[in-house]
Amino acid sequence: MKKQRCIVKIINISRQGEVKHFQVRIPENATVITGIETAVRMKGLVSISNNSFVVPNIGPGMGNPPVSDFSPNPFGSDLAIPVMRSLVGELKLQSCEEANIFYATDITDPSAQENLEKVPTPSAIIENVWTHGYKRELEEVLINGNTTMLAGLYKDKLGAMQGRDATYDVFLYVWYKLENKKQ
Amino acid sequence: MIKTIYKRFDLKVTEAAKTVSQSFELDKNIVAVKGLYITSDRRDLLYFRGSQRIEINKDELFPENYLSELLMSGINVPVNNRYYDLGNVDPGNKIVKMDFADSNSNVPFTAYTVSLFLKCDKDDSK
Numbered sequence: 001m002k003k004q005r006c007i008v009k010i011i012n013i014s015r016q017g018e019v020k021h022f023q024v025r026i027p028e029n030a031t032v033i034t035g036i037e038t039a040v041r042m043k044g045l046v047s048i049s050n051n052s053f054v055v056p057n058i059g060p061g062m063g064n065p066p067v068s069d070f071s072p073n074p075f076g077s078d079l080a081i082p083v084m085r086s087l088v089g090e091l092k093l094q095s096c097e098e099a100n101i102f103y104a105t106d107i108t109d110p111s112a113q114e115n116l117e118k119v120p121t122p123s124a125i126i127e128n129v130w131t132h133g134y135k136r137e138l139e140e141v142l143i144n145g146n147t148t149m150l151a152g153l154y155k156d157k158l159g160a161m162q163g164r165d166a167t168y169d170v171f172l173y174v175w176y177k178l179e180n181k182k183q
Numbered sequence: 184m185i186k187t188i189y190k191r192f193d194l195k196v197t198e199a200a201k202t203v204s205q206s207f208e209l210d211k212n213i214v215a216v217k218g219l220y221i222t223s224d225r226r227d228l229l230y231f232r233g234s235q236r237i238e239i240n241k242d243e244l245f246p247e248n249y250l251s252e253l254l255m256s257g258i259n260v261p262v263n264n265r266y267y268d269l270g271n272v273d274p275g276n277k278i279v280k281m282d283f284a285d286s287n288s289n290v291p292f293t294a295y296t297v298s299l300f301l302k303c304d305k306d307d308s309k
């Protein structure tokens with residue numbers, strides 16, 4: 001029987017447009033890499049809309065306050081900044097045994113609430129990612145586990161688009177299968 | 184005869200930025216653990232602050248720093264799909280261990296309770 005295990009890699013980002021190269025060591029007993037999961041956890045400034053910035057103050061049932069409550073855009077309200085609200089950065093992975101990248105994704109912040117369906121609920125209940133969020137799914141890949149490590153690259157987009165430093169952690173989870181010792 | 188049952192285990196988080204470890208015991212007639220779901224009385228805190236390591240029968244299913252948000256499902260998800268599919272985990276010694284870590288974030292801390300739900304197969308003949 002093959003068991004699944006997960007490797008966690010945390011990438012700390014603190015400067016605008018920061019590019020980080022990293023490596024994920026794959027254990028010797030890994031036979032195949034089966035899936036990738038990603039997540040992001042904000043530490044500082046969060047983008048709420050194209051012309052607003054806010055440090056979130058989230059309490060029970062509060063949801064997002066009106067946009068007018070936020071501090072103004074430091075670039076001035078006339079300047080249109082093409083910001084995809086939830087985009088945080090981009091991540092690419094390459095196996096050391098193979099040419100080219102095998103996995104690339106946009107890292108998005110689900111708490112920006114872009115994808116929430118507005119299900120009919122009483123008006124007192126505000127849709128939030130932690131009440132109405134979708135179930136997160138593993139992204140399946142099939143990479144030979146013989147590789148000793150994965151090489152990765154992460155590039156910040158959030159801070160670059162906002163023109164200021166953004167502080168957050170990107171979590172990368174690499175799922176792999178290993179042979180059970182009994183076999 | 185095999186029946187599906189759901190078990191609930193609660194863990195209280197009373198201090199910010201601390202790890203709370205707790206072990207739970209499954210019934211002796213449980214023969215497989217099929218699914219897992221995490222929720223809280225303060226889902227916002229669980230979502231933005233929580234991470235956990237979970238093992239069943241000393242077999243690590245989720246490693247340290249596995250964010251709680253990855254095991255949560257909102258009310259947009261159909262009821263039958265809300266559980267994380269574990270396949271068919273052998274409960275072995277029937278011990279489930281959870282190391283829950285609260286970490287500082289933008290969301291201010293208050294005490295909250297984390298609930299771990301397990302979808303299990305029970306053999307009535309045992």
